[in-house]
Amino acid sequence: MNLSEKLQRFIKEGSQGNKSSRESERTDELNRVSRLLGGKIVATPYGPHVAVEKVFEGDFCHAGVRLSSVLEISGEALKLAAKKRDDFELDVRKAVFVDTETTGLAGGSGTYAFLVGVGYFEGSSFKLVQYFMDDFDGEPGVLYSLKKLLSNFESLVSFNGKAYDIPLLSTRFLINRMENPLEFMNHFDLFHGARRIFGQRLESLRLSSLEQNLFRMERSGDVPGFEIPSIYFKYLRDKNPFPLKPIFYHNQLDILSMVSLLSKIGQVLKDPFNSGACSGQDFYCLGRLYEDMGMLEESIRCYTLALSTQPVKDKAYRQLSLLYKKMGRWREAEKLWIQMAKEGINRQFALIELSKLYEHRMKDYEKAASAAREALEVARDKKRLLGRSFDPGEIDEIRRRLDRISFKMSKNREEQVKII
Template sequence: MKNKLQRMKKHMSHTQEAASNEVEDSQTNEMNPSNELSSDWEMLQGRPLYLDDQYVIKREVVYELSDVFGAYSFHELFQAHKLWNETLTFEHPLHPQDSDVEDLIFFDTETTGLKHGAGTTIFLLGYAQVTEQHVKVHQFILPGPEHEAAMYYHFLKELPEQRRLVTFNGRAFDWPQVKTRHTFVRNEVPKLPQFGHIDLLHASRRLYRPFLSSFKLKNVEEEMLRIYRTEDTPGYLAPMLYFDYVQLGDPNMISGVLQHNEWDVLSLIQLYIDLSYRVCCQGSYPLEQLEIGRWFEYIGALEEAKASYLRGKDENESELLYRLGTVYKKTSQLREAEEAFYFASASEGAFGCKACIELAKIYEHQHDQIQKALYYTQLAEAKAEPLSKVPGVHYTKDIKNRLTRLCNKSPGHI
């Protein structure tokens, strides 16, 4: 207790840099654990790390770069990283930017609940890191709530600020939860680094939308990455198993939870490789090219969006052609926009209707051809009729207003 109070005093009275140094000088040596504690965790590749009268269990597992986990070997992360730097130079949510491969931290937590707030405790901080030698999984296991400072101290001690987190919904859940728990021990541990963050859940929803009905990590693994877990401990059992471990002290009670988390962070490596290949190569079939193009268009990379849409142009997919037309229009290539809208207008449904509206605008405002504008507006009205009962689709009022205006401008109008 005396050492803890001393650390708190130093943190409060010095600058952040000096405080960090003072913490490292405090009594944080790895004490010689009892034979009982050491042997309990030895079979699970864990060992205790101490911070004064607290400790955390640190577990490490090493894989070879040539090991295949699902669709890819871990070594392919280097190829994915190279593709980002060679093919896409603009800022993209998945781009590693100035981070090296070993700076990517594939991170996941296990908690006592799924709600935000102080009532939920993180009992396992896990991450995987790929270096030129191997893949190493690091796990910090909380032996009880009274040891939280030790867990965050040793976890943060290993993570310099230049690292970039790669998570699956970590931006909304895992890292905010880390911030919440860190506030309770912030005077005893290093400050939280300002990480860059790549959240693969959002990327999965964008690129896998045509193929998946559920975006849980397990579904993504099986359907897109060819990862099939056997004898996996379901995540919803983790809190119960952890509470049993805290009460009885037998590490074997959470061995399945450790394996589950280990597979989670390894899956993130595979998922990042797969998403990187798809984005950097701009897809291999129309639905994929459409989704990649939509993403490029959303972030303002219009030339790249155009290239993705053009790759699927020959398939005559109405949304793809319509979106190609909108990009041409944004880049003032009106002739090309008109052509794309023309082909899209041959389709039924929402995008055929929207393409007709765009053609009507072009003929009215760019070519001053009122009759052609009127024709495409009437065609849009016909295509909109079956859509009038579709929730969220509201074309009819706009089309009727356009029809009225064009009729008034028509030479034959009296």
């Protein structure tokens, strides 16, 4: 063996030794993480990773809600919550709840999902699986396991996942040249569902805020979301897995709260009028939802219940009157506009709508002109109050309306004279 062959053999043996040493170190690391978190090491064609599994029996309660109660929600209620029509199906038994913890909050191709939590029902029990990426080269293994699990489901449920989790995971599948299973699944985003019902009542629709306001739940032993990326990067440097425990707990709480929130939404939509789960502000939101979905009688009932709730009173009167107008129920619309003008509820809007009604529908130009003149006075008062921030176009529009009505009045008198 010459010197060149000896050198190549030495390099090869050294390389194999280093590789063996790295693999051994990583195996030890994965064992430490899995033991600490009560997980297991999963082998994949792309390398091993840690997975943590927990099972919650059907009578388990989170935030005061029995998890299995979500299985009692009707498909129609879920379709309404998702604001979808006949092309959307969401069977909770065939759905998976998804939440990620990531290396950054901005998203983009440089952001990794180092922990992916998924929850789903097996019978009446709820199973939660968390896939952990111990280092960046462990991502393909995590995605492989995630893809394999998602292939068993038809739909996914997330919280603000349309804006963040799902695009991020889709990007990671693309970068790793894997088929993206998410693009073939129905998706219900709980953030949008909650906003459609509770958006007027609650100032914040963050998941933790919904927990506090809807369930009176306060988290303990949790880690703030904004700290999670820095904790993970510290783990990558020192390989100390102990600070990871609160992150896994945080992810677990997020998924359990998603189940409780979906159950709450289903309870509201099953019987909003007798469930005791709605306030006046919620009825306004439900009125908008029912109206958008073409359920007009339910919408009218919700708006009517919201009329006495101060924070949404003006909106409810306006929206209900416009719904009556759209339905051609002119007498009911007129009654509302008269009441609004009398009580100072969005008075300028009400007077202009009355002027339109009297001019175009009833041909009562005297009443139309009277309502328009009152609207003009309201606009002038607003101008004095707001000063430069007032839009002068409002006054110009009302003046044009008055001119047109005056012309019609004159023409009508001329025609009457001719008849005489």
